[in-house]
Amino acid sequence: MLQLNHVAKLFNPATPDEKIALFDIQLHMKPGDFVTVIGSNGAGKSTLMNIISGVMKPDTGNVIIDNEDITHLPEYRRSQWIGRVFQDPMAGTAPRMTIEENLAMAYARGKQRGLSLGVKASKRTLFREHLSRLGIGLEERLHAKVGMLSGGERQALSLLMATFTNPQILLLDEHTAALDPARAELITRLTESIVREMNLTTLMVTHNMEQAIRLGNRLIMMDGGRIILDIDEERKKDLTVERLLGEFEQISGHKLSDDRLVLG
Amino acid sequence: MIDSLWGALESGLLYAFMALGVYITFRILDFPDLTVDGSFTTGAAIAAVMISNGYSPILATLSGFGGGLVAGVCTGLLHTKGKINGLMSGILMMIALYSINMRIMSKPNISIYDMDSIFVSIQPLIIVPIIAIIVLVLLNRFLYSDIGLALRATGDNERMIRSFGANTDLTKIVGISLSNGLVALSGALIAQQSSFADINGGVGMIVIGLASVIIGEAVFGARNVIHHTISVVLGSIIYRIVVALALRVEWLEASDMKLITAIIVIIALVLPSTRRVIKQKKMAKKRSAEILHVGQKKTMGGGV
Ligand SMILES: Nc1ncnc2c1ncn2[C@@H]1O[C@H](COP(=O)(O)OP(=O)(O)OP(=O)(O)O)[C@@H](O)[C@H]1O
Ligand SMILES: [Mg+2]
Numbered sequence: 001m002l003q004l005n006h007v008a009k010l011f012n013p014a015t016p017d018e019k020i021a022l023f024d025i026q027l028h029m030k031p032g033d034f035v036t037v038i039g040s041n042g043a044g045k046s047t048l049m050n051i052i053s054g055v056m057k058p059d060t061g062n063v064i065i066d067n068e069d070i071t072h073l074p075e076y077r078r079s080q081w082i083g084r085v086f087q088d089p090m091a092g093t094a095p096r097m098t099i100e101e102n103l104a105m106a107y108a109r110g111k112q113r114g115l116s117l118g119v120k121a122s123k124r125t126l127f128r129e130h131l132s133r134l135g136i137g138l139e140e141r142l143h144a145k146v147g148m149l150s151g152g153e154r155q156a157l158s159l160l161m162a163t164f165t166n167p168q169i170l171l172l173d174e175h176t177a178a179l180d181p182a183r184a185e186l187i188t189r190l191t192e193s194i195v196r197e198m199n200l201t202t203l204m205v206t207h208n209m210e211q212a213i214r215l216g217n218r219l220i221m222m223d224g225g226r227i228i229l230d231i232d233e234e235r236k237k238d239l240t241v242e243r244l245l246g247e248f249e250q251i252s253g254h255k256l257s258d259d260r261l262v263l264g
Numbered sequence: 265m266i267d268s269l270w271g272a273l274e275s276g277l278l279y280a281f282m283a284l285g286v287y288i289t290f291r292i293l294d295f296p297d298l299t300v301d302g303s304f305t306t307g308a309a310i311a312a313v314m315i316s317n318g319y320s321p322i323l324a325t326l327s328g329f330g331g332g333l334v335a336g337v338c339t340g341l342l343h344t345k346g347k348i349n350g351l352m353s354g355i356l357m358m359i360a361l362y363s364i365n366m367r368i369m370s371k372p373n374i375s376i377y378d379m380d381s382i383f384v385s386i387q388p389l390i391i392v393p394i395i396a397i398i399v400l401v402l403l404n405r406f407l408y409s410d411i412g413l414a415l416r417a418t419g420d421n422e423r424m425i426r427s428f429g430a431n432t433d434l435t436k437i438v439g440i441s442l443s444n445g446l447v448a449l450s451g452a453l454i455a456q457q458s459s460f461a462d463i464n465g466g467v468g469m470i471v472i473g474l475a476s477v478i479i480g481e482a483v484f485g486a487r488n489v490i491h492h493t494i495s496v497v498l499g500s501i502i503y504r505i506v507v508a509l510a511l512r513v514e515w516l517e518a519s520d521m522k523l524i525t526a527i528i529v530i531i532a533l534v535l536p537s538t539r540r541v542i543k544q545k546k547m548a549k550k551r552s553a554e555i556l557h558v559g560q561k562k563t564m565g566g567g568v
Binding site: 053074075076077079080082084090091092093094095096097098101104105106108109110113114115116117118119161 | 405406408409410411412413414416417420421423424425426427428429430431432488
């Protein structure tokens with residue numbers, strides 16, 4: 001489904017600030033894989049997401065989705081296959097536009113945008129149906145400006161917008177990190193059920209160790225721009241937070257340092 | 265007096281297209297486009313030249329609109345593909361348009377007095393509101409279409425709409441083009457109303473457009489796009505009424521109008537931020553009182 005081959009990315013190459021953000025990354029994901037990603041600050045997790053979604057181009061290596069090499073496709077062209085939710089609740093929605101308008105824009109993903117009305121009665125019914133599944137009453141507020149919603153509500157809406165057109169790949173970059181525990185839990189629950197229901201191939205960065213172990217069928221650990229540990233479904237079953245942190249220290253030679261680290 | 269009010273209504277509606285153009289760049293795209301001063305004259309120039317060469321006024325007006333669309337595309341290309349700063353792209357185009365407008369007109373001033381115009385066969389006060397309504401309906405229909413939503417999101421959250429597959433370079437070019445098309449349409453109509461086109465006719469248009477947008481928002485509000493566009497049109501009319509009244513004040517000269525306009529815009533730009541500060545202070549007071557109250561009851565957090 002998704003393949004990264006020998007991907008490397010440098011920032012500020014050949015200057016004193018040179019930074020190896022990604023170093024020879026090899027990652028293959030099968031359809032339906034749900035991979036959680038953990039790693040220290042600056043490990044390259046967000047850069048990895050940006051390379052896959054096309055926000056940045058890799059310096060070397062290639063990105064393949066469904067056997068198609070998309071390394072050089074601009075971001076807006078690959079977004080037809082990729083759904084994304086960002087860490088910042090402000091990032092995934094347009095605040096001055098209404099809930100239904102935001103959904104209409106997400107609905108148009110992968111289609112040619114034309115002059116037909118963005119929000120039609122038929123779509124509105126569909127939007128309401130999807131919104132009511134979130135279970136937070138947004139279906140009653142189709143005409144509300146998204147800027148009026150709380151962070152948790154916006155993130156739930158972002159999640160719906162990223163997934164309801166059935167993307168090939170879902171990228172979640174610490175999408176619960178900016179929320180308080182109760183709201184983060186809600187978004188995690190929603191993520192779990194949406195991913196399972198739609199069988200989405202998902203890559204999720206998280207700083208919550210317990211979550212990283214509990215969710216998904218595979219766990220990878222990054223440090224210094226490399227994938228240093230790749231744990232499959234079998235081994236993941238009897239993993240604990242202590243063991244995970246222990247393994248990290250053993251392989252990398254230092255403690256996992258994440259300023260947003262949550263053990264569980 | 266009544267006559268001058270009717271006159272204000274008429275020119276307010278004609279300049280409203282220009283204000284709607286400014287609304288698209290400044291408010292929707294959040295792109296301060298100074299092309300306006302040049303493209304307004306382009307519209308006037310094309311219409312005047314065509315009419316004085318015997319073309320039909322309708323064709324001349326539409327061609328003026330087209331000229332503005334092209335000018336806008338150029339500004340958009342400079343900004344998106346040339347990666348030139350927004351203000352700079354507009355200024356460059358405005359300067360370039362001065363020469364181009366001069367080429368179109370081949371002299372600084374063209375009179376089309378006594379020649380055919382849109383306003384000859386039909387009463388201005390009938391045809392002008394009809395054109396205004398048609399433009400408003402079409403513009404709103406566009407802004408609520410799929411492309412229109414992408415255009416609005418480009419100014420609201422560019423990263424987000426790109427992640428949903430919109431080519432934001434393209435949406436910006438479309439928006440800036442449409443904006444300058446409307447500005448030029450306004451220029452073409454004003455040339456016919458006043459029976460001449462002048463190479464300096466567009467000077468200061470950007471500020472007048474902004475003033476109209478701001479007045480409209482302040483007086484009539486802007487709940488959604490339909491509401492907002494109507495407010496802008498009404499704002500343009502109010503602006504013209506203010507001008508008409510100011511011209512009747514003895515110690516004011518016609519040339520003072522630009523200063524008055526600038527002051528209106530300055531006030532409008534300064535007011536919201538001062539108001540925000542005041543509002544925040546009030547809010548902070550209210551919230552802390554609330555939190556103290558809740559704290560005493562020991563109920564915190566929860567919910568979405
Ligand atoms: N645009 C940029 N310019 C220069 N350096 C960058 C840029 N983006 C990221 N980096 C650097 O690349 C490295 C990897 O950053 P990245 O954001 O991928 O880390 P991360 O694993 O997401 O970290 P965090 O847990 O803090 O989110 C870091 O050292 C960072 O400072
Ligand atoms: Mg990150």
